[in-house]
Amino acid sequence: MNALSQEHCEACRADAPQVSDEELAALIREIPDWAVEVRDGVMQLERRFVFPDFAQALDFTQRVGQLAEDAGHHPRLVTEWGSVVVTWWSHKIRGLHRNDFILAARTDNCFNG
Template identity: 65%
Template sequence: MKLSESQCEACQADAPKVSDEELAQLVKMIPDWTPIVVDGVMQLERVFKFKNFKLALAFTNELGALAEEEFHHPGILTEWGKVTVTWWSHSIGGLHKNDFIMAAKTDELISQ
């Protein structure tokens, strides 16, 4: 099954972070995303490019609606011509499979 067809599961503070082995497998499924560490927290980041601010804002709004549907919310920085999206699970302070699912679903917003 494709990541984008999976559903997020409720993530509690005691949920396990992805292991190094899982990270290596899952990141291959979302090749445009980069694992980064911010303040000691592993996150997934991707910069989406657009022709202008209006298109970047429209994408941001679509992503916001998706995040609300899934009840999993990213960091979003909207600028002229680009949107930087960062996924991580706040409750566990790192990456959960949900973050990879949402990264894949975010990618599909562009391909629609």
């Protein structure tokens, strides 16, 4: 469990700032298994989690779903046999906010814990 996962998420408004290039470089080091993807000009965090079967992938999906509900911030979740792809970004600001990194770290905790 890293310190980032313990941080508090703040309500993200439409005028909230996206992370700066410097913040991005520092924050991505905290979650080294995640990649930054750009889709339709929107920067997103993405990671594929691998499981031995569908049941464990589905259980993980449900845990991440509960994490998202608790935070009021929802990722893209793609669940398949043996894997789950989780993608975090802040829809309101069309990019990455610190909250996305916090929730990516918490997603790692769901996988590791």
